[in-house]
Amino acid sequence: RILILDFGSQYTQLIARRVREAGVYCEIYACDCDPAAITAFAPNGVILSGGPESVTFGETPRIPDAVFALDVPLLGICYGMQAMAAQLGGTVEPSSHKEFGYARVRARGHSRLLRDIEDHTTPEGYGMLDVWMSHGDRVTEPPPGFKRIASNDSAPVAGIGDDERCWYGVQFHPEVTHTLQGQRILTRFVRELCGCSGSWTPGNIINDHIARVREQVGDGKVLLALSGGVDSSVVAALLHRAIGDQLTCVFVDNGLLRLGEADQVMATFARHMGVNVIRVDAENRFLKALAGVTDPEQKRKIIGNMFIDVFDDEAERLQNVDWLAQGTIYPDVIESAGAATGKAHVIKSHHNVGGLPDRMNLKLIEPLRELFKDEVRRIGIELGLPSNMVHRHPFPGPGLGVRILGEVRKEYADKLRKADAIFIEELWKNELYSQTSQAFAVYMPVKSVGVTGDGRRYEHVIALRAVETIDFMTARWARLPYDFLDHVSRRIINEIEGISRVVYDISGKPPATIEWE
Ligand code: XMP
Numbered sequence: 001r002i003l004i005l006d007f008g009s010q011y012t013q014l015i016a017r018r019v020r021e022a023g024v025y026c027e028i029y030a031c032d033c034d035p036a037a038i039t040a041f042a043p044n045g046v047i048l049s050g051g052p053e054s055v056t057f058g059e060t061p062r063i064p065d066a067v068f069a070l071d072v073p074l075l076g077i078c079y080g081m082q083a084m085a086a087q088l089g090g091t092v093e094p095s096s097h098k099e100f101g102y103a104r105v106r107a108r109g110h111s112r113l114l115r116d117i118e119d120h121t122t123p124e125g126y127g128m129l130d131v132w133m134s135h136g137d138r139v140t141e142p143p144p145g146f147k148r149i150a151s152n153d154s155a156p157v158a159g160i161g162d163d164e165r166c167w168y169g170v171q172f173h174p175e176v177t178h179t180l181q182g183q184r185i186l187t188r189f190v191r192e193l194c195g196c197s198g199s200w201t202p203g204n205i206i207n208d209h210i211a212r213v214r215e216q217v218g219d220g221k222v223l224l225a226l227s228g229g230v231d232s233s234v235v236a237a238l239l240h241r242a243i244g245d246q247l248t249c250v251f252v253d254n255g256l257l258r259l260g261e262a263d264q265v266m267a268t269f270a271r272h273m274g275v276n277v278i279r280v281d282a283e284n285r286f287l288k289a290l291a292g293v294t295d296p297e298q299k300r301k302i303i304g305n306m307f308i309d310v311f312d313d314e315a316e317r318l319q320n321v322d323w324l325a326q327g328t329i330y331p332d333v334i335e336s337a338g339a340a341t342g343k344a345h346v347i348k349s350h351h352n353v354g355g356l357p358d359r360m361n362l363k364l365i366e367p368l369r370e371l372f373k374d375e376v377r378r379i380g381i382e383l384g385l386p387s388n389m390v391h392r393h394p395f396p397g398p399g400l401g402v403r404i405l406g407e408v409r410k411e412y413a414d415k416l417r418k419a420d421a422i423f424i425e426e427l428w429k430n431e432l433y434s435q436t437s438q439a440f441a442v443y444m445p446v447k448s449v450g451v452t453g454d455g456r457r458y459e460h461v462i463a464l465r466a467v468e469t470i471d472f473m474t475a476r477w478a479r480l481p482y483d484f485l486d487h488v489s490r491r492i493i494n495e496i497e498g499i500s501r502v503v504y505d506i507s508g509k510p511p512a513t514i515e516w517e
Helices: 012-021 035-041 065-069 079-087 182-193 202-217 230-246 261-272 283-290 296-317 330-337 373-382 410-429 482-495
Strands: 002-006 026-030 045-048 074-077 091-107 127-141 147-151 159-162 167-170 222-225 247-253 276-281 323-325 363-365 438-452 455-468 499-504
Touching: 002 012, 002 035, 012 026, 012 182, 012 330, 026 035, 035 065, 045 079, 045 182, 074 079, 079 091, 079 127, 079 159, 079 167, 147 167, 202 230, 202 363, 202 373, 222 230, 230 247, 230 261, 230 373, 247 261, 247 296, 261 276, 276 296, 283 296, 410 438, 410 455, 410 482, 410 499, 438 482, 438 499, 455 482, 482 499
Parallel strands: 002 026, 002 045, 045 074, 074 167, 222 247, 222 323, 247 276, 323 363, 455 499
Antiparallel strands: 091 127, 091 147, 147 159, 159 167, 438 455
């Protein structure tokens, strides 16, 4: 396994995903973590991430001695390479020529890291790599024992290597896809140079987790709030495979779900897979609590609290539950703990089922804590979940509650469900679903005039929203084809009573958010 030491790069998670894609397990530790934790992790190799700081200033992070003492292969990326160079006796200087974006570097010498990896060959026979650079400082003199393994005009030392100790540094970012050979370079490092076997595959992850869950839980009983979203669905499938009937899921239909969603969840889990699922029909309780409430944050609070109440009621009916399972995934752990430093972490509010664990004296089990979303999806498929469930767009916890502007009413929710289903069905049919990261309809209870046949209509509006994004922190509105939008708009107005107009949201995030409330 590989340790990734995080110096604060925006790409650190990407490094971890690439390493996992190479079939190798890795964890991210903060650069100022307890050195004893590094030693205890006993990695086969360490990758030092980039970071926003400059080693040419005094008090910036350094590589802990414990890393060098491991005596395993090292790969420093950007800041990681500069820190390595500075600490091992090389020279790093601020550069007058800052370099951001595409660059071409010449691979020099025959380092074990870059040997035979190239995008082009020059007429003189040198290998060239197309890479992604983002740096201000540069190494001007490799440390003793290191050769220069890559260079270009603005970074004459764009890579350093000591083949004997297997310590390397690259100024460019192999983890981003713009570095075309990046995956090959990282795979070579973790597999060939560190000697990791590449056994981190969906099948092995599942077997490994099943064994761990069985050991952890013993013959205890586990409770899971199943939402039908990707994470909780995969937890359900995994736990069911591991402990069968010791798992009970509670699925709350709050009346704010998508068309047919509750039935689908029940069909997949209860009927198909034979999972114990208690379906709670709580539509009336939720709608009653929401009656007359128009403020979005207040609606969120009511929905969140009501969910806990309903879940609590069910849980209390069950006897002898020992564990509460949650679908926490690795990015949640990293975000809330600032890298896995072993500190206790705060669970995101939408993952947390209130104070239930304490009150019911439940222990927490989080089987996906080490996995990235793409890994969760892959093991979901491997566990036999339907592809359209595993590749579903994210759906907010408050559901349609924040997609009906202002007061939530059942008649609005029913119409919105239909509009949303038409939009999503057409996206799938036209092979546009996977090209968008999230797409949905919004109900606007404002009246607008329309005309059908000879009649005048004065009815409500549906807005369509579709975005493309990687991290949901920023997003671009999806450039869906006009003919497609035209078709969806006609279907919605023709098929749903009470809708006179459809609009398409062309706001990016920022300045808008993805959801309308
Ligand atoms: P915004 O609207 O903030 O959304 O741009 C970013 C992502 O978060 C989802 N979202 C929520 N998810 N509870 C959730 O579980 C919420 O209250 C909530 N609000 C927004 C949203 O769907 C998008 O994927």
